[in-house]
Amino acid sequence: MGDIRRRGVVALGVTALVAPLTLALGTTQAHAVSCTTTAGPYQKQVEKFLGRPVDGKQSSADCKAIQAFQNKHGIRPNIGYAGPVTWGVMDLMLKQKAVGTNPNKAGKCPVNKGRIACVDLTLQLSWIQDGSRLVYGPVPVRTGRDGYETRTGLKKIYWRNIDHVSTIYDVPMPYSQFFDGGQAFHQASLSMWNPPGSHGCVNMTTTDAKKYWSLLKKGDDVYVYGRKPGT
Template sequence: MGDIRRRGAVALGVAALVTPVILAVGAGTAQAAPSCTTKAGPYQKQVEKFLGRPVDGKQSTADCKAIQAFQTKHGISPNVGYAGPVTWGVMDLMNKQKAVGKNPNKDGKCPVNKGRIACVNLTLQLSWIQDGSKLVYGPVPVRTGRDGYETRTGLKKIYWRDIDHVSTIYNVPMPYSQFFDGGQAFHSVGVSMWNPPGSHGCVNMTKTDAKAYWSLLRNGDDVFVYGRKPGT
């Protein structure tokens, strides 16, 4: 019975992969791009600067195509090339993540006196592994729980690992799953890490990063989740 209860809780993590079909655009699905908008968005200049376009605050055909390509790559909908708050929010987050460099625990919020630990900063959507004061891996971008399905904060431990986990409810693969809080787990997904609005609680990773976490972590290792995801 204990095993059944545990598997039932684990199945909840599948919600991290239940996303609209349009979110899988970055996975290589060919879709016809909608017509570009001619309207300049409220974040036109910021978006132009991010994309290396001439910063004039005016929407051009080239601007729109560049914005649209970014939106399509990261599953931002509608992908009509409009420089709105969602598009700029993704870009702004990317800038903040890049600024962290190789010192993700500069603020000292992830406890490093516990040996090996996987840290998850929800505010910056970053995760990394430390062993004491030594940075072992990362930081890497992650995709955590959306509004209403937030990844729960606090100190936890990895309690179950399944390299080829498949949800028995939705029949959705969750490769390299490492569960640390009920149905919430690290695992790989095939969408962009900046794909809004986020998961249903799990910490999504690229396949490369999920494989690295799999090789570096073990049952009983600590996981510390802190901060607050933008938009939640």
């Protein structure tokens, strides 16, 4: 049963890192990509987000600023075009920031379970609470893409492996805490806003994955709700 479970972990969780890492670390390091001179449909919104002059016109400086943002978060194509994917990432960042320190304001994550890790797929945020008291977070996370959605509902952490490595892809998944089949919290070495998402796991920064490891234990509850944009 243990071997079967580990194969399931690899199939749904580990592969989350394979393609995104290629996207995040590949093309732009090899050579520079030319900027577009065309203004995108979200030009003004993107200019405002980046602190650029808001005129809706694509300048060379605008393009370079947009392209730098795209390269930082692994957005493709990375040609400085203010399109729906780039604006979608920025809009999500603004919505995440607006949550502040009250992520469970709507009361969607249970407050009668004691310590619980909450995952809001709609806002791509996670936090740990104890009753109604916020223990840690909220922090940005990267959940399952279309076709590989992180499953919703109430779950429990059933297996933890601080140094987990895929035996199929030889991909590290540090601080893995599995809560539903092959789906787990774990550290990922890429932007939490890198589209389109994981293959089901809840990716976290190193800092946040370490903190979750120290605060959670086997048997703790996990509640996943909402719907990731684009799924």
